[in-house]
Amino acid sequence: MEKSSGTTKYLSLGILALAIQGCGGDTNTSTNLDKVNISGPATGWEMVWSDEFSGTSIDAAKWSHEIDCAGGGNQEAQCYTDAPENSWVADGILNIAALKAAEGAEKPYTSARLSTKGKADFLYGRIEMRAKLPVGQGSWPAFWMLPSENVYGIWPRSGEIDIVEAVNLKAKDAEGNPEAHVYGTLHYGREWPKNDQSGKAYTLPDNINPADDFHTYSIEWQQGEIRWYVDDYLYATQRRSELRYNAKEQPVGLAYKGWYTEYYDQSSGDLNLTWSNQPFDEKFHLMLNFAVGGDWPASVNETGIDETAFNSENKYLVDYVRVYQCTSNPDTGKGCETVRPGYDNLDDALVEGKAPVPTPPSDGVAKDLLIFDSTPNPNWAAWDCCGGSTPDLVDDADKGDVYRFVVGETPTVNGFISRSAFITDPAGVPSPFDASPIESTGVLSFAMKLVSAPATADATWSVKLESNEGATAVELPITDSTEGLAPTVGQWQTYSFSLSLLASKGLDLSAIDVLMVFPAWGSGNGAEYLMDEVKIARPNSSLPSLVVFTDNENPDWPMWDCCGGSSPSVVSDDAEHGIVSEFTIGSAPTVMGYTNRTEFGGSGTAFDATSIYEKGLIQFDLKVVNAPNTADAPWLFKVESNNGDSAAELALTASVEGLTPSADWQSFSFPLVDLAAAGLDISAIDVLMVFPAWGLGEGAVYRIDNVKISQPGADGPSTDSLTLFVDQIADAWSIWDCCAGSTPEVVSDDNEHGAVAEYVIGEQPTVVGLFADDGVYYDASAAVSTGVVRFEMKVVSAPSDPSAEWKFKIESGDASTSAELSLSGSLEGINPVVGQWQTYTFPLQTLADAGLDSSAIDVLMVFPSWGTGNGAVFRLDNAIIGTP
Numbered sequence: 001m002e003k004s005s006g007t008t009k010y011l012s013l014g015i016l017a018l019a020i021q022g023c024g025g026d027t028n029t030s031t032n033l034d035k036v037n038i039s040g041p042a043t044g045w046e047m048v049w050s051d052e053f054s055g056t057s058i059d060a061a062k063w064s065h066e067i068d069c070a071g072g073g074n075q076e077a078q079c080y081t082d083a084p085e086n087s088w089v090a091d092g093i094l095n096i097a098a099l100k101a102a103e104g105a106e107k108p109y110t111s112a113r114l115s116t117k118g119k120a121d122f123l124y125g126r127i128e129m130r131a132k133l134p135v136g137q138g139s140w141p142a143f144w145m146l147p148s149e150n151v152y153g154i155w156p157r158s159g160e161i162d163i164v165e166a167v168n169l170k171a172k173d174a175e176g177n178p179e180a181h182v183y184g185t186l187h188y189g190r191e192w193p194k195n196d197q198s199g200k201a202y203t204l205p206d207n208i209n210p211a212d213d214f215h216t217y218s219i220e221w222q223q224g225e226i227r228w229y230v231d232d233y234l235y236a237t238q239r240r241s242e243l244r245y246n247a248k249e250q251p252v253g254l255a256y257k258g259w260y261t262e263y264y265d266q267s268s269g270d271l272n273l274t275w276s277n278q279p280f281d282e283k284f285h286l287m288l289n290f291a292v293g294g295d296w297p298a299s300v301n302e303t304g305i306d307e308t309a310f311n312s313e314n315k316y317l318v319d320y321v322r323v324y325q326c327t328s329n330p331d332t333g334k335g336c337e338t339v340r341p342g343y344d345n346l347d348d349a350l351v352e353g354k355a356p357v358p359t360p361p362s363d364g365v366a367k368d369l370l371i372f373d374s375t376p377n378p379n380w381a382a383w384d385c386c387g388g389s390t391p392d393l394v395d396d397a398d399k400g401d402v403y404r405f406v407v408g409e410t411p412t413v414n415g416f417i418s419r420s421a422f423i424t425d426p427a428g429v430p431s432p433f434d435a436s437p438i439e440s441t442g443v444l445s446f447a448m449k450l451v452s453a454p455a456t457a458d459a460t461w462s463v464k465l466e467s468n469e470g471a472t473a474v475e476l477p478i479t480d481s482t483e484g485l486a487p488t489v490g491q492w493q494t495y496s497f498s499l500s501l502l503a504s505k506g507l508d509l510s511a512i513d514v515l516m517v518f519p520a521w522g523s524g525n526g527a528e529y530l531m532d533e534v535k536i537a538r539p540n541s542s543l544p545s546l547v548v549f550t551d552n553e554n555p556d557w558p559m560w561d562c563c564g565g566s567s568p569s570v571v572s573d574d575a576e577h578g579i580v581s582e583f584t585i586g587s588a589p590t591v592m593g594y595t596n597r598t599e600f601g602g603s604g605t606a607f608d609a610t611s612i613y614e615k616g617l618i619q620f621d622l623k624v625v626n627a628p629n630t631a632d633a634p635w636l637f638k639v640e641s642n643n644g645d646s647a648a649e650l651a652l653t654a655s656v657e658g659l660t661p662s663a664d665w666q667s668f669s670f671p672l673v674d675l676a677a678a679g680l681d682i683s684a685i686d687v688l689m690v691f692p693a694w695g696l697g698e699g700a701v702y703r704i705d706n707v708k709i710s711q712p713g714a715d716g717p718s719t720d721s722l723t724l725f726v727d728q729i730a731d732a733w734s735i736w737d738c739c740a741g742s743t744p745e746v747v748s749d750d751n752e753h754g755a756v757a758e759y760v761i762g763e764q765p766t767v768v769g770l771f772a773d774d775g776v777y778y779d780a781s782a783a784v785s786t787g788v789v790r791f792e793m794k795v796v797s798a799p800s801d802p803s804a805e806w807k808f809k810i811e812s813g814d815a816s817t818s819a820e821l822s823l824s825g826s827l828e829g830i831n832p833v834v835g836q837w838q839t840y841t842f843p844l845q846t847l848a849d850a851g852l853d854s855s856a857i858d859v860l861m862v863f864p865s866w867g868t869g870n871g872a873v874f875r876l877d878n879a880i881i882g883t884p
Helices: 013-020 295-299 499-504 672-677 844-849
Strands: 025-030 045-051 078-080 087-090 093-097 109-111 113-115 125-132 139-147 160-165 182-189 195-203 215-222 225-230 233-239 242-245 251-256 261-264 271-274 284-292 315-326 369-373 381-384 392-396 400-406 414-417 443-452 461-467 472-477 492-498 512-519 528-537 546-549 559-561 569-572 579-584 592-595 617-626 635-641 646-651 666-671 685-692 701-710 721-725 733-737 745-748 755-760 768-772 788-797 806-812 817-822 837-843 857-864 873-882
Touching: 045 125, 078 284, 093 284, 109 284, 125 139, 125 160, 139 295, 139 315, 160 215, 160 225, 182 225, 182 233, 182 261, 195 225, 195 233, 284 315, 381 400, 392 528, 443 499, 443 512, 472 499, 492 499, 512 528, 559 579, 617 672, 617 685, 635 666, 646 672, 666 672, 685 701, 733 755, 768 873, 788 844, 788 857, 806 837, 817 844, 837 844, 857 873
Parallel strands: 025 195, 078 109
Antiparallel strands: 045 315, 087 093, 093 315, 113 284, 125 215, 125 315, 139 160, 139 284, 160 182, 182 195, 215 225, 225 233, 242 251, 261 271, 369 528, 381 414, 392 400, 400 528, 414 512, 443 492, 443 528, 461 472, 461 512, 546 701, 559 592, 569 579, 579 701, 592 685, 617 666, 617 701, 635 646, 635 685, 721 873, 733 768, 745 755, 755 873, 768 857, 788 837, 788 873, 806 817, 806 857
16 A cells, blocks of 8 residues: 655556556466465464454554545545444454545545554564455555654655555456456655555456455565465565675675665765665554555546445455464564465566665776767667657668657657666666766767757757766756757757766766756657767776787786696797797696786786776687697686686687687687676686686697787877778778768778778768777877878879869867868878879877867868769878877
């Protein structure tokens, strides 16, 4: 039974109840008596309190009547009274009747609500009622419990236990069948309206309706667990949440999502969130009542209230209420569990709660977050809050795959969210982002294109971020961005907001979980807009990497034979690989690789890869000199963390390359996300192993080189130079056509130039060049005074427009700054000549004077001026940035 101290806590319950047919029932359960043996409660229960209703009146020593018309804050239609016509005892039965009220009464119905508060309360035990429930559209009988002292705060922070509820019994459901569900539910969490609930709906076997006869409804409540029963059949189990910790003993997830509570510490005044036994570790008292109408019953089945159902013949009949204590351990209630197979299985009786994923304290590691750039992030769902639309991926001529959002007549906000209730991708997990370590340098940025404007012409566009399930939030006009732009129909525009600005406005940066972009509430009808390149990042980031072995042994990560007694050695291989690691397996089963643990000579400083989780790789080269004697022995890769507390083992064929080891050097790459999904805690990696399966490796001799853990292309600041193209494109960069849809190619030129990049421009206006992967930037700021951008170019065929001017453009920080010059503005001062390779050099200082911030270079473009390039074919080679 739901109460909210006079406030309407079921703000949107109509929609919820229609979906789940019950106030807390996330899953409907029916009994299959052919598969489950019902044998009654377990032994060990001792009755400590009961009311058999054997007298001639309601026992005032056990029950009090609550007298009010508030309806529990659920818009109920009754006043509760102590009038004998609403509640009485006869023939060993408690009768509660809801009746039509007298003309002019405050509410149209009267009924009764009984409570044991101040007379009897309980902590743990078996609480049981045998009853026959009333029928009718609008009927709402309940047997439930409330805390006797609100130790953790007002409802529902201190909890509520609904032992059984039913609404509208025998009224028709959507399929025309008589309503027959009962519900068991818990209420907990934050103060209304951010409260949570979880539970399960149940139907009796053989189409039995709870209104046809008496049935026994009970819970068994012990420390950390509550179980619900009908006629001794256990149909639902709920538990305290179980936290999952990383190697630093920080809570990073939930092994089981159960209940939780938020409360103020009485000594410090701090607002705390706990995933422990609270709030269901304090004494609760019993409640019995028969409500009429309210948000839930009136919104489902036949809707509203059938006034003919409320009369002295349609009664809530209670045979007894009994409370038992577990004699094995009264203090915890444990030791008397009445359970069956499946009671603790999420596919059966176990109910998933609504606990939020914990946010660990900031580890101080600077990370970047890519929310969306052409490819959806499974941890961040595209989301329409309230309008009922489903954001979808569409193809845009300029950007490729982008997300489309629409706003209809129903007011809504749109954006991206990382909360469990909204993540639909099976691979996704709630991942609040800790941006606090990059507060001083980080930026929220996104690209947006308005397809159609709202019908309200002067609608204000806003950007809103929330953190820690809405505990903090900040909302700004979109024109407060660094660019200061308002959305313009048909144009892609970039918007940037510094994290320091967001923090100054009150946003907790440590657990960002929602980003919204929207026309002001209620003014967005007709708006359609596209979003891409959504990220929270540093324009110039330096991410951690680890070289385990390249050319020589890393003394912090020595080579290692686990169990065979051999000593892996450093040997010389071919000219390309030079010095490599060599491993030999004898008759003793073993595994081999590299270890950081002190007992094997390592430094003991494990590698924390959390900041490169999404894009990071573990990579190595492998060559088999002698194959194992067991010809079909599978080759494996295993990684361990935190002294073996967690590990992941995969076949080498599960690498990105999907290769089987051979006598040739081959490269193998394993994404950190795959290893984490296989069970690895990536925050304390301390062992890497490559080996034939245990016991099958005898005779194997193999070599390993270039072992590293890194995010490709994220090498951080550099004072040297970056080779963008010499024979091939640099890692994490691509040859690129901005807007015409062509695919530039690597082709063969003359003996001097070999492989080069070739671009072809057609009728569609475009610019082309070299483009960095998302999140990859080159920092040339240390070389501004001496550095250059240099490349060679050969025009194969000139543009058909003789007025075409050849341009060079360079961008930095996702186009936050740029510089554009004519090719004739190079140091060489020349224009292209068809058929000739020519060198062009642009000093970084010249580019800086033209407006470029060289600390985050991510695009270089060479092109005939916009719209004049049709027919041009040209080639680029030997492109570098930095000190010559």
